[in-house]
Amino acid sequence: MNTFHYHQGDLYCEDISLATIARHYDTPCYVYSGAALRERYHSFSNALGDGTQVCYAVKANSNLAVLRLFAEMGAGFDIVSGGELERVLRAGGAPQKIIFSGVGKSADEIRTALSASIACLNVESAAELWRIADIAADMGLRAPIALRVNPDVDPGTHAYIATGLKESKFGIPMDAARALYLEAAKHPALELKGIACHIGSQLLNLAPLGEAVTRVRALYEDLSAQGLTLEHLDLGGGVGIRYHEENPPSPADYAAVLNQALQGLAVKRAVELGRALVGNAGVLLTRVEYLKDNGSKQFCVVDAAMNDLLRPALYGAWHDILPLRQDAAAGQVMDVVGPICESGDFIAKDRPVRAEAGQLLAIMGAGAYGFAMSSNYNTRPRPPEVLVHGHQHRLIRRRENWDDLMGMELP
């Protein structure tokens, strides 16, 4: 699907030029394609088939309108906080399709999740398991749980987003999990539902995932042999996308890896996909403020910064930058930087960009972990978010104003 494409020299999102959107909402501004969000969800859910519940990982992009769109298509949700639970419920997500991951669930978050009757809490330590059991007993309920296991595989991704190595804070080591399941099975306030696992994000090679799923299967079969039959396997998320020249796995490749590792096993499956569903459905529009020549180095200073899109500063991540008006002339090699007072505030380093002051640019691949990781650093208002459907555009979150930024009234 050609979501973002040039038409007569102008960059379009679906049937509307991004320059029209930039004029309407000003910059910086996030723009998402409704058609691309739908297409990505359907591609994955069709490839994975009926036995697999696709749970959208809310952390990637938690805009309420985006969540509603996924809820309407039948998605479940993977949440990691009470705030994300509140968002999913407000967006109309079904509680019985919500799974709650994360290493540090507070007592309040656990109580709220149990009151909402969500599908499953993915437990990341023995201490958390017994906290959940105590709270559920106190509420007179049985808590539906899975243990998130740490399969100790190297996902071959950026160290900050690898989660399934034994030195990472996530999950419970396989052997400890085996013993913990048998202990948990005796607790009257715990209902053992499944096994969960997630090895990392932006996976481009799925072999480590296949290995992890094979280890999860072995645990499942071992527990079954001991009389503990679980209902589902939650195989995490992490499918990578193309930011630059990567060759990411297709939904069919992903389904094939899971099917191969689970061949012949009749058990329900869930996946927790974030980036692969939203990453390439969104862009961040920005305007060039100044060109600056420091003698040895040229800079293109734009009005978007690390507070709007943190990925380049945090991971050295690459995002393509396209002009909204195509220009045949060759670009000049520059650093594309924002107005924030940090040398780490860059969108791109040593990038050929054809830019002049006032020109509009699109930072591509910004639909996942873009707005979701934005902040008010340097007291900058967070940008608006806009959803496109065909020629229609709709504001789905307004730009923050000074009152939003101040946070309090002085007496």
Ligand SMILES: Cc1ncc(COP(=O)(O)O)c(C=O)c1O
């Ligand atoms: C437990 C869990 N589930 C799902 C995700 C979503 O990952 P991704 O956006 O890479 O699909 C993450 C993030 O890595 C995660 O930690």
Ligand SMILES: N[C@@H](CCCC[NH3+])C(=O)O
């Ligand atoms: N924030 C990361 C992904 C984190 C995945 C969440 N566990 C990124 O932008 O690539």
